[in-house]
Every structure is written in C-alpha cells, then in structure tokens.
Amino acid sequence: MKSFYGLLIAGCVVIGLTACANKQEPVVDPVVQETPAEATAPEQSQVNEDSLAALERERLEAERLEAARKKLQEMMDRVMSEDIYFDFDRSELTEDAKQLLTQVGEILNQEPRFTITVEGHTDARGTEDYNMTLGSARSTKVKEFLSAYGIASERMETISYGEEKPKQDGESEDAYAKNRRASFRVNVK
Amino acid sequence: MNKSLFLALFLSMTMQVFASIDTIAVDVGISVFKTMPIGVVPFSEPSGTTLDWPDEKPHEVAERDLNLSGRFDVISVPKFDLVKLSRARAKFYVTGKIEKALNNKIKIDFYLYATQSKDLVLGESYTVSLIDSRKAVHDFIDKVIYNLWGVHGIASTKLAWVSKIDGVKQIMVADYDGFHRRQLTFDSTISMMPAWSPDNERIIFVSFRNNKPQLYIKDVATGTQKRLFKKFEQTFSPAVNPKTGEILFSAIIDGKTDLYVGDPETQKTRRISFLKSSQTSPSWSPNLSEIIFTSDRGGSPQIYVMNSDGSDMRRMTFMGRYNERASWAPTGDRIVYTSMDDGKMNIYTCAIDGSDIIQLTSNSGNNERPSWSPDGSLIAFSSDRTGSHQIYIMRRDGSNVTRITKGGENTAPTWSWYPIEKQVKHNKEGKQ
Numbered sequence: 001m002k003s004f005y006g007l008l009i010a011g012c013v014v015i016g017l018t019a020c021a022n023k024q025e026p027v028v029d030p031v032v033q034e035t036p037a038e039a040t041a042p043e044q045s046q047v048n049e050d051s052l053a054a055l056e057r058e059r060l061e062a063e064r065l066e067a068a069r070k071k072l073q074e075m076m077d078r079v080m081s082e083d084i085y086f087d088f089d090r091s092e093l094t095e096d097a098k099q100l101l102t103q104v105g106e107i108l109n110q111e112p113r114f115t116i117t118v119e120g121h122t123d124a125r126g127t128e129d130y131n132m133t134l135g136s137a138r139s140t141k142v143k144e145f146l147s148a149y150g151i152a153s154e155r156m157e158t159i160s161y162g163e164e165k166p167k168q169d170g171e172s173e174d175a176y177a178k179n180r181r182a183s184f185r186v187n188v189k
Numbered sequence: 190m191n192k193s194l195f196l197a198l199f200l201s202m203t204m205q206v207f208a209s210i211d212t213i214a215v216d217v218g219i220s221v222f223k224t225m226p227i228g229v230v231p232f233s234e235p236s237g238t239t240l241d242w243p244d245e246k247p248h249e250v251a252e253r254d255l256n257l258s259g260r261f262d263v264i265s266v267p268k269f270d271l272v273k274l275s276r277a278r279a280k281f282y283v284t285g286k287i288e289k290a291l292n293n294k295i296k297i298d299f300y301l302y303a304t305q306s307k308d309l310v311l312g313e314s315y316t317v318s319l320i321d322s323r324k325a326v327h328d329f330i331d332k333v334i335y336n337l338w339g340v341h342g343i344a345s346t347k348l349a350w351v352s353k354i355d356g357v358k359q360i361m362v363a364d365y366d367g368f369h370r371r372q373l374t375f376d377s378t379i380s381m382m383p384a385w386s387p388d389n390e391r392i393i394f395v396s397f398r399n400n401k402p403q404l405y406i407k408d409v410a411t412g413t414q415k416r417l418f419k420k421f422e423q424t425f426s427p428a429v430n431p432k433t434g435e436i437l438f439s440a441i442i443d444g445k446t447d448l449y450v451g452d453p454e455t456q457k458t459r460r461i462s463f464l465k466s467s468q469t470s471p472s473w474s475p476n477l478s479e480i481i482f483t484s485d486r487g488g489s490p491q492i493y494v495m496n497s498d499g500s501d502m503r504r505m506t507f508m509g510r511y512n513e514r515a516s517w518a519p520t521g522d523r524i525v526y527t528s529m530d531d532g533k534m535n536i537y538t539c540a541i542d543g544s545d546i547i548q549l550t551s552n553s554g555n556n557e558r559p560s561w562s563p564d565g566s567l568i569a570f571s572s573d574r575t576g577s578h579q580i581y582i583m584r585r586d587g588s589n590v591t592r593i594t595k596g597g598e599n600t601a602p603t604w605s606w607y608p609i610e611k612q613v614k615h616n617k618e619g620k621q
Binding site: 127131133136140144159162 | 470
C-alpha cells in the first residue's frame with residue numbers, strides 16, 4: 001500500500017511537472033495510464049526510473065524551448081543589429097544596404113510573428129526640421145524595399161528621429177557615417 | 190523736444206558702425222547700422238543699508254538692455270560727468286534713485302535726462318520687490334526706446350530654447366537676456382522645437398514621449414498640457430500665427446512630409462501643400478497672407494514661398510545646395526535662413542524676392558536656427574563657436590554678437606511675441 005501511494009505521488013509529480021513545463025502539449029497520458037498496470041507488480045527501482053525518465057523528458061523539453069527562445073532572440077538581435085547606412089543628405093539604398101535588407105527580409109519571412117519599427121536617423125549636420133524629413137524618407141525607403149521583398153506593410157511601422165538619436169557622438173566623418181542610418185526595433189506578436 | 194530736433198540729433202550725432210560682412214553674391218549693398226551713444230549713471234541707493242540684488246544692479250541691467258537692443262552704445266560713467274558724456278556724444282543719459290518701500294519692497298525712480306540741458310526727458314517710478322527689479326528696468330528701457338526711436342523695444346520679451354539636462358533635451362523659458370531661466374518640460378524623452386502662443390502664455394513643442402515626434406501645447410504658468418492634432422502620428426516644425434493662434438506644422442504621412450494648418454482649440458486641421466516632394470519648416474509672412482517653407486523637390490532643401498492657401502508657389506533661394514528654415518522679419522523686408530556650406534551651418538538674410546543675399550555669420554563653427562526679435566531689429570541663434578552650443582543675439586546685419594547663455598548645451602532659441610498690451614498698441618498705431 002505504501003508503494004502504491006509512492007507510485008501515485010510519482011505519477012502526480014510527473015503530470016504536474018509536464019503540465020507545467022508545456023501547457024500547449026499536455027500529452028503525458030501514456031505515462032499515467034501505464035502506471036496503474038505496473039502497480040500490480042510494484043518495484044521501487046521501476047518507480048525511480050519512471051520519474052527519472054519523466055524528468056529527462058522534462059529537461060529535454062525545457063532545452064528545446066530554451067533553444068527556440070534563443071533562436072528567436074538571435075533572429076531579433078540580428079535584425080536589430082542590421083543598421084542600414086546612407087550617404088549624406090540621401091535616402092537611396094546603397095547596394096550594401098540592399099544586401100543587408102535582403103537578410104532582414106529573409107528573417108521576417110521565416111518568423112511571421114515579428115513586426116518591426118524602422119527608425120530613420122540622420123547625422124548632426126543640417127537643421128533639426130529638415131533632418132526629420134530626411135529620417136522619414138530613409139525609414140520609408142527601407143519599408144518600401146522590404147515591402148517589395150514580400151513583407152506585409154502592416155508588419156512595418158516607420159518613425160523619424162531626425163538627428164536626435166545619434167549612435168555615436170562627435171563631429172568626425174566616422175561618427176556622421178555611423179549616424180546616417182535606419183535601425184530596427186522588433187516586436188513579437 | 191520736437192521731431193526735427195531729434196532728426197538733427199540723429200544725423201549729427203549717431204555713430205556709424207560698419208559690420209563685418211561676408212558676401213556671397215556680387216550685388217550686395219553694405220549694411221550700415223546706426224547706434225546712438227547713451228550715458229548710464231549708477232542709481233543712488235538708500236544710505237545705511239545694502240540691498241541684496243538678485244544678480245545685477247538696476248544700472249547694470251539697464252546697460253545690458255541698451256547694449257543688447259542694438260540701438261545704443263552705452264557710455265558708463267561712475268557719476269554724472271558732462272565732459273565725458275559730451276565727448277562721447279551721449280546726448281542723453283539714464284539714471285535713477287532707489288528708496289526703501291513698505292512690505293520689503295523698493296521704489297525705483299528712473300530718469301532719462303538730456304545731457305547738456307539736464308532736462309528730464311522721461312521719468313517713471315516703480316515699487317517692486319528686489320526680485321522683480323529687472324522687470325522694472327526692462328519696462329523703463331522699452332519706454333526709453335519708444336521715446337528716442339519711436340518703436341517698441343524688446344527688453345520685456347522672452348526667449349524659449351532647448352537645453353540638454355542630464356543628457357535629455359528639455360524646453361526652457363527665460364527673459365530675452367537669459368535671466369530668470371525656468372525649465373518647462375521634465376520628461377525622460379526629448380522635447381524640442383519650442384514656439385510661443387500669441388499671448389506668450391503657452392509653448393507649443395515637439396515631444397518624443399510616445400516614441401514619435403508629436404506636438405504638444407503647455408501652459409507656462411500652470412504646466413497644463415495636451416497633445417495637438419492627434420489624427421497625425423508624427424508632427425513637428427510648429428509656427429504660430431500671432432493673430433489667430435493657428436499653428437503651421439509638418440506632418441509625416443506614408444513617409445512624406447507635408448504642411449498643415451491646425452487650430453489648437455478645435456484641433457481642426459487642413460493640408461496646404463500638395464507636392465510630390467517633402468515640405469517642412471513653414472513660417473508666416475508678417476501680414477499672414479503668405480507662407481515660406483522648405484521643399485526638397487529640386488533634390489536638395491531650398492526655400493519656397495506661396496500664398497497661405499497653397500497657391501502661387503515660387504522658389505526663393507538658388508544659391509548653394511542647402512537652404513533651410515527661413516523666417517520672415519516682422520518688418521517684412523528681409524528673410525533670415527540657414528545655409529550649409531562645406532558641412533558648416535551659417536545664417537544668411539535675403540530680400541523677399543531672394544536677391545541681396547548677406548551672410549551674417551562665418552568662420553565660427555555652426556550657426557543655426559535664427560529667430561527674429563518682435564521688432565525685427567535683432568536675431569537670436571545658436572552657435573557652437575566656443576565648443577558647446579550656446580544662445581547668441583546679434584543685430585539683423587550680423588554685428589553686435591552677444592552670448593546670453595553659458596555652460597551645458599543650449600539650442601533652438603525662439604523669440605516670444607511682444608507682451609500682449611504692446612501688441613494691441615503696436616497694431617493700433619499701425620507701426621511695424
């Protein structure tokens with residue numbers, strides 16, 4: 001009787017753990033159904049093996065989820081690290097920019113849950129007002145390219161920050177070049 | 190003192206100051222600004238007590254006002270000195286008398302005297318707290334200017350600008366001379382592009398608090414604020430119509446920037462530009478019948494002008510590849526704008542047909558965001574000539590450059606309108 005209780009408890013633990021591990025797939029019935037049959041010839045070691053197996057499955061499942069999460073995060077990070085650079089006072093996409101955008105478009109195709117905000121930026125030269133329109137033109141060019149690549153425009157928002165959010169401070173040509181960009185923010189639906 | 194005497198005084202006594210001007214057009218006239226020497230004598234203070242002035246004594250405030258006005262050369266004398274004032278051709282001098290008054294206040298009597306005859310030209314008395322003494326001086330100096338020049342001075346006007354505080358751009362308001370500074374916004378996100386409501390009681394500005402540039406209006410005294418024109422996602426470049434309070438602004442729709450006019454009370458808006466290119470930086474003409482703005486329709490930003498309903502558009506600037514943010518002088522005769530050359534920003538003016546271009550700043554870092562004083566005689570702007578961005582005031586011909594802020598990063602000065610009581614007077618008398 002004592003071992004029966006033990007089994008019961010082990011079973012409950014298994015159910016509890018698995019249920020909690022993945023609510024979308026509560027397919028732990030086989031384990032539960034098998035236990036009463038084995039309960040006729042209870043063996044302490046069997047119980048342990050069962051619960052160990054359950055824990056192992058649990059661990060693998062958690063790893064799988066973690067890997068998926070990591071992959072998602074990596075994809076997000078990749079999109080967000082892909083700054084698209086522009087020439088001075090221009091909003092046309094360079095060949096390099098188009099190549100990068102193709103990769104971004106590929107990720108967006110792979111992961112339909114992603115929606116993006118394209119932020120347009122300028123360097124510090126010029127007026128705040130005109131740089132707002134220039135930032136807008138840059139983010140729009142990026143959106144148009146991705147749209148042509150097949151990304152639904154509802155998944156993309158454009159915002160202009162003008163010269164207000166430089167990536168690198170300073171008045172060097174290097175800083176200017178780094179600040180003339182479109183950058184991405186990613187949201188998961 | 191009759192008018193012909195004054196005219197004679199001006200012609201014989203005014204000193205000619207030639208501004209150093211770089212010209213970029215062939216056909217440029219030499220700008221001459223006439224200034225009037227004027228004496229300032231320290232005010233007498235009550236004996237036996239020392240007054241705890243907040244920053245400067247009244248005669249120092251008066252000297253600053255007279256110098257900043259661009260109309261005078263101040264001759265400072267420690268006490269009345271007929272010989273020195275006469276030699277400097279100072280036909281008039283300002284002085285005053287300070288007495289203690291009830292309730293911890295002081296009484297300041299201001300005098301404008303004719304140097305030779307010691308005739309009292311103008312006398313005013315103010316009873317104020319020490320902290321309000323600057324205000325009293327500003328008011329008196331405006332009266333002096335009205336008396337000697339026949340136009341309203343700007344000593345009682347204000348400036349709004351943008352200061353970086355803990356790395357975040359915030360809106361500041363202050364007296365036009367940079368004193369009595371107050372922070373208006375306290376957001377953790379960028380605030381910028383301030384503009385004054387016609388009564389000078391509210392500031393229209395751009396805030397990024399929703400992660401997008403959006404126009405807000407905030408009451409300077411109460412701090413009450415609201416978002417403007419909510420049907421647009423991204424709005425900026427506000428310019429106020431001083432008669433109706435309507436706001437010209439830029440809005441981004443589908444990646445294109447266009448110009449709109451909106452009423453801050455009813456929130457109703459109407460579009461006024463219909464080009465394929467982007468339009469920004471709108472500004473009203475003084476008679477409010479026309480609008481100047483920037484368009485990149487030619488591939489680079491250039492200044493255009495059109496009727497306020499959007500009709501009859503014509504290009505105004507043709508020199509250089511980057512002309513932006515034009516603003517019409519309240520006097521109606523000149524346009525000030527910013528131009529980029531070799532990556533540096535500088536301030537220029539031109540006639541209203543785009544001719545007679547005069548460069549006001551050169552070889553001194555970036556000079557941007559010019560804003561006219563309400564009398565059209567001065568221009569406030571920001572410059573990084575000292576290594577950090579600070580606010581400066583200069584005459585409309587580029588001379589008499591005076592810095593009014595130091596420390597930190599200060600940009601985008603925006604001059605207020607005349608105080609409301611002077612606006613009425615101003616219009617009734619039909620003066621520009």
